[in-house]
Amino acid sequence: MKLRKHYLWTVMVLLMISCGEEKLPLEVEVFETAANGNKVKPIALVNSNEASSEIRILPEEKYQTITGFGGSFTEASAHLLNQMGKENRKKILEAYFGENGAQYSLTRTHINSCDFSLGNYSYANIANDVNLEHFSIEEDKDDLIPMIKEAMAISKDGFKIIASPWTAPPWMKDNNDWRGGKLRPEFRNTWALFFSKYVEAYSMEGIPIWGITVENEPLGNDNNWESMHFSPDEMTDFVQNYLGPQLENDGHQVKILGYDQNREHLDEWVDSMFKNESTSKYFDGTAIHWYASTYEVFPDALQYAHQKAPNKYLIQTEACVDAEVPKWKDDQWYWSKEATDWGWDWAPESDKHLHPKYVPVFRYARDIIGCLNNWVDGWVDWNMVLDRQGGPNWFKNWCVAPVIVDPDKDEVYFTPLYYTLKHFSKFIRPGAFRIGFNNTDDSLLVTAAQNPDGSIVVVVLNQNLEEKNVTLSLGEASNNMQIAPHALQTMVITNPTQIVTNAN
Structure with missing residues (x-):
C-alpha cells in the first residue's frame, strides 16, 4: 500500500533466533483513533514485556474479497x-x-x-x-x-x-x-x-x-x-x-x-x-x-x-x-x-x-x-x-x-x-481478501485483510477502560503492541510475504 510519508511510522523489530542469526524484520505502521484525542494518528510502538494475549495473523486462511x-x-x-x-x-x-x-x-x-x-x-x-x-x-x-x-x-x-x-x-x-x-x-x-x-x-x-x-x-x-x-x-x-x-x-x-x-x-x-x-x-x-x-x-x-x-x-x-x-x-x-x-x-x-x-x-x-x-x-x-x-x-x-x-x-x-x-x-482496499487470525483476548474485537499489494491490515477495537498489551504475530515474527483505552487501531504490516517466505 502506498501511503504518504506523513501517515507513516515504520517500526522495524529485529528478531533473533537462539543461535543468534538475524531474522527478517516485522515492519508495522500503526494508526490510532482514541478517546484521548488521537485521530488516525501515526503512533510509535511501545515495546512491552507485559503482553498477556496474542493476535496471530493467518494469511493462508482466505475468505471474502472486499x-x-x-x-x-x-x-x-x-x-x-x-x-x-x-x-x-x-x-x-x-x-x-x-x-x-x-x-x-x-x-x-x-x-x-x-x-x-x-x-x-x-x-x-x-x-x-x-x-x-x-x-x-x-x-x-x-x-x-x-x-x-x-x-x-x-x-x-x-x-x-x-x-x-x-x-x-x-x-x-x-x-x-x-x-x-x-x-x-x-x-x-x-x-x-x-x-x-x-x-x-x-x-x-x-x-x-x-x-x-x-x-x-x-x-x-x-x-x-x-x-x-x-x-x-x-x-x-x-x-x-x-x-x-x-x-x-x-x-x-x-x-x-x-x-x-x-x-x-x-x-x-x-x-x-x-x-x-x-x-x-x-x-x-x-x-x-x-x-x-x-x-x-x-x-x-x-x-x-x-x-x-x-x-x-x-x-x-x-x-x-x-x-x-x-x-x-x-x-x-x-x-x-x-x-x-x-x-x-x-x-x-x-x-x-x-x-x-x-x-x-x-x-x-x-x-x-x-x-x-x-x-x-x-x-x-x-x-x-x-x-x-x-x-x-x-x-x-x-x-x-x-x-x-x-x-x-x-x-x-x-x-x-x-x-x-x-x-x-483507507487501509483495506477493494480486491483485498479477509484473512484468518487467532485472538486470545475476547475483550478486543479484531479483523484482518490482505490487500492486493500484499500488505496485511489488522484493525483492533479496545472498548476497555484500560490499555491493552498484546503480541502481534505473523509466522515467526512478532512484536508486543500497546493499545490505548477506548481506542481503534489499524496496523499495517508492509512486508508479510517476505516474512512468510523467510519462515518457510
Missing part, C-alpha cells in the same frame, strides 16, 4: 455542500475521496427522493406515461450530480455507486401515495424500464452506476416517508421476470442486489431470492442495514446468507446514528454511552433489549468488524454531510453524519465517526 467501504450521496448532503464556501466544500470531498483522506471506494445514492431530500420528487411525474417518454433526471443536476462528479475528479482509484429507490412514483402504486403501498401489477414493466432509463441517464452524465438495490426497506417504515412494500417472493418475481430481463435486453451490466433492510429478517429473503437457479439468475447479491440493534451483528443470519449464495455479494448499504440531533464539536459525546436509537422508544417489548444506550464510535467499529468477520464484503454509511439539526430532511427524521456543517457560518466539524470509518476505508 468490494469497498464508503458513504452515501444524498440530496441533503449535496444541498449543504452547495451552501458551503469553495474551500470547505473541497475540504470535505477531499477528506472523503482524496489520497490523504478516507479514500471511499463504495458509495450509495437514492433514485427519486428519499427522506433526506428537500421534498418529494420523481423522474417520471406524468401519470400513466407507461413508456416513460417524459423521464428526466433534471432534479439531480443542481446538487447530486455535481457532488458525485467532483468526488469522481478527486478520487484517484475511483469508486463504485449503488443506487436505491425509496418508492416508485405514486401513480404506479396501489395507494397513489409516496408512502407505503405496492407496485400495481400493470406497471411492473414500466417500473423495470424506469431503472434502465435511470442507469442510462446517469451514464450520459458521465456517472456509471455499478449496482442497484430493488427497493430500500421493502418492509416499510410505518409510512413515515417514501416507501414501497414488497414481500420476498414479490421482489424475486419482479427481478426474475421484469427487472433482470429489462436491464439485460438494454445492455446494462449493473449489479442487482435484493432485500436492502435489517438483518433479523434476512433468512426468508435469501431463501426466496436464491431458491433455485431460475430465481437467483439476475440477483448479484444481497443488501442489508444495521437498524435491528445497536450492538447485535446477527452473525448467524449473515453466515446463513453467505451459505445460501456463497458466490454473491453481501453488502451493508446503510447505517447511521438515528433518532439523534448531532452534537457539535463535542468529540467526547461520540465516545460516551449517551446515544439512543428509534428502538429506545418504539421497539416492541420483546426487542427492547436490542436497543440500549450505546457509544457511537463503538457501534460503528463493532458493526464493521462483525460484518467483515461474517462474510460481508462491502460497508456503506448513510449521509456524508448533515447540518447541526441532523438534516435537511423533509420529514424531520434527524440523524447524525460523520461530517457536520454550519452553512450559515461556513464551519465544518469532522466527528470521531469520520475517523472511525477511515480506519477501514
Whole structure:
C-alpha cells in the first residue's frame, strides 16, 4: 500500500533466533483513533514485556474479497455542500475521496427522493406515461450530480455507486401515495424500464452506476416517508421476470442486489431470492442495514446468507446514528454511552433489549468488524454531510453524519465517526481478501485483510477502560503492541510475504 510519508511510522523489530542469526524484520505502521484525542494518528510502538494475549495473523486462511467501504450521496448532503464556501466544500470531498483522506471506494445514492431530500420528487411525474417518454433526471443536476462528479475528479482509484429507490412514483402504486403501498401489477414493466432509463441517464452524465438495490426497506417504515412494500417472493418475481430481463435486453451490466433492510429478517429473503437457479439468475447479491440493534451483528443470519449464495455479494448499504440531533464539536459525546436509537422508544417489548444506550464510535467499529468477520464484503454509511439539526430532511427524521456543517457560518466539524470509518476505508482496499487470525483476548474485537499489494491490515477495537498489551504475530515474527483505552487501531504490516517466505 502506498501511503504518504506523513501517515507513516515504520517500526522495524529485529528478531533473533537462539543461535543468534538475524531474522527478517516485522515492519508495522500503526494508526490510532482514541478517546484521548488521537485521530488516525501515526503512533510509535511501545515495546512491552507485559503482553498477556496474542493476535496471530493467518494469511493462508482466505475468505471474502472486499468490494469497498464508503458513504452515501444524498440530496441533503449535496444541498449543504452547495451552501458551503469553495474551500470547505473541497475540504470535505477531499477528506472523503482524496489520497490523504478516507479514500471511499463504495458509495450509495437514492433514485427519486428519499427522506433526506428537500421534498418529494420523481423522474417520471406524468401519470400513466407507461413508456416513460417524459423521464428526466433534471432534479439531480443542481446538487447530486455535481457532488458525485467532483468526488469522481478527486478520487484517484475511483469508486463504485449503488443506487436505491425509496418508492416508485405514486401513480404506479396501489395507494397513489409516496408512502407505503405496492407496485400495481400493470406497471411492473414500466417500473423495470424506469431503472434502465435511470442507469442510462446517469451514464450520459458521465456517472456509471455499478449496482442497484430493488427497493430500500421493502418492509416499510410505518409510512413515515417514501416507501414501497414488497414481500420476498414479490421482489424475486419482479427481478426474475421484469427487472433482470429489462436491464439485460438494454445492455446494462449493473449489479442487482435484493432485500436492502435489517438483518433479523434476512433468512426468508435469501431463501426466496436464491431458491433455485431460475430465481437467483439476475440477483448479484444481497443488501442489508444495521437498524435491528445497536450492538447485535446477527452473525448467524449473515453466515446463513453467505451459505445460501456463497458466490454473491453481501453488502451493508446503510447505517447511521438515528433518532439523534448531532452534537457539535463535542468529540467526547461520540465516545460516551449517551446515544439512543428509534428502538429506545418504539421497539416492541420483546426487542427492547436490542436497543440500549450505546457509544457511537463503538457501534460503528463493532458493526464493521462483525460484518467483515461474517462474510460481508462491502460497508456503506448513510449521509456524508448533515447540518447541526441532523438534516435537511423533509420529514424531520434527524440523524447524525460523520461530517457536520454550519452553512450559515461556513464551519465544518469532522466527528470521531469520520475517523472511525477511515480506519477501514483507507487501509483495506477493494480486491483485498479477509484473512484468518487467532485472538486470545475476547475483550478486543479484531479483523484482518490482505490487500492486493500484499500488505496485511489488522484493525483492533479496545472498548476497555484500560490499555491493552498484546503480541502481534505473523509466522515467526512478532512484536508486543500497546493499545490505548477506548481506542481503534489499524496496523499495517508492509512486508508479510517476505516474512512468510523467510519462515518457510
